[in-house]
Amino acid sequence: MNRELLDKLQDAAANGEVEKAAAATKEALAAGMDPIDIFENYLVPVMDQVGEKFGRLEIFLPDLMMAADVAKAVKEVIEPSIKDRATIGEGRSCVVLGTVMGDVHDIGKNMVSLLLEVNGFKVIDLGTNVPVFDFIKAAEKEQAQIIAMSSLLTTSMPYMAELIKALEETGKRKNWKVVVGGGPVSPEWAKSIGADGYGKDAREAVEVCRRLSVE
Numbered sequence: 001m002n003r004e005l006l007d008k009l010q011d012a013a014a015n016g017e018v019e020k021a022a023a024a025t026k027e028a029l030a031a032g033m034d035p036i037d038i039f040e041n042y043l044v045p046v047m048d049q050v051g052e053k054f055g056r057l058e059i060f061l062p063d064l065m066m067a068a069d070v071a072k073a074v075k076e077v078i079e080p081s082i083k084d085r086a087t088i089g090e091g092r093s094c095v096v097l098g099t100v101m102g103d104v105h106d107i108g109k110n111m112v113s114l115l116l117e118v119n120g121f122k123v124i125d126l127g128t129n130v131p132v133f134d135f136i137k138a139a140e141k142e143q144a145q146i147i148a149m150s151s152l153l154t155t156s157m158p159y160m161a162e163l164i165k166a167l168e169e170t171g172k173r174k175n176w177k178v179v180v181g182g183g184p185v186s187p188e189w190a191k192s193i194g195a196d197g198y199g200k201d202a203r204e205a206v207e208v209c210r211r212l213s214v215e
């Protein structure tokens with residue numbers, strides 16, 4: 001555990017110090033740290049801490065927004081080195097990805113998008129606050145194999161179930177594999193709504209999409 005990086009990211013997230021976060025991330029990369037580890041093992045826990053403080057009313061919405069800016073800055077710094085290692089060109093399946101209706105959280109979804117792309121998937125990223133039928137329309141238009149949904153809010157999670165229900169009711173369920181993920185989403189929830197796959201982080205998102213592409 002690189003204590004110094006963790007401290008710097010914690011401070012930066014707490015104070016909205018985007019430049020400090022970017023500098024600490026650059027130092028960590030220069031020291032040979034893996035860019036995805038920086039994201040998953042350092043940034044994500046810091047964001048979780050910020051979320052917990054928000055949940056306890058110790059900090060407020062502007063603080064969350066500052067932490068989000070810090071997360072975006074870290075991702076910007078690590079992105080080129082992730083792309084450098086890419087295995088693009090493997091011609092894997094097409095994934096239609098988005099954050100479900102009512103939800104604007106996109107930091108995790110964007111990481112999933114990046115890792116899928118660098119692993120050779122064609123990603124149609126619909127952004128955030130995506131209505132159920134927009135996922136289906138895009139999957140039809142792009143002849144996608146997988147629909148992947150992200151949700152960070154317990155209030156937006158039900159739209160994942162709604163999409164699957166809509167596919168079943170229109171006789172289209174077999175046309176796509178459905179993958180779900182995001183903070184409050186669990187393997188149990190995924191199973192209960194009849195999703196084909198779940199990933200706890202962006203690496204697992206790639207693994208599950210790989211597995212479902214060959215099935």
Ligand code: B12
Pocket residue numbers: 040043044047048049050051052054055061064065067068071102103104105106107108109111112148149150151152153154155179180181182183184198199200201202203204205
């Ligand atoms: C940053 C943040 C924000 C930012 C988001 C900015 C942005 N552009 O994304 C802003 C300030 C906008 C925000 C707003 C709100 N937020 Co907010 N936010 C957070 C915070 C602190 C971090 C989220 C984050 O980016 N984490 C880091 C990323 C990398 O992790 P991740 O998203 O989980 O993604 C990883 C995995 O889950 C997975 N994954 C993600 N998507 C997918 C998809 C697939 C298919 C797969 C396989 C995997 C996968 O891979 C990713 C990489 O490892 C969380 C706390 C937390 N612990 O998550 C609260 C949190 C999610 N927010 C919360 C709340 C309440 C809100 C607001 C309602 C606050 C308000 N009063 O307005 C609004 C909602 C706005 C809306 N309609 O969406 C609550 C939700 C509580 C709940 N039970 O639903 C949380 C948990 C904080 C808390 N403890 O109270 N928020």
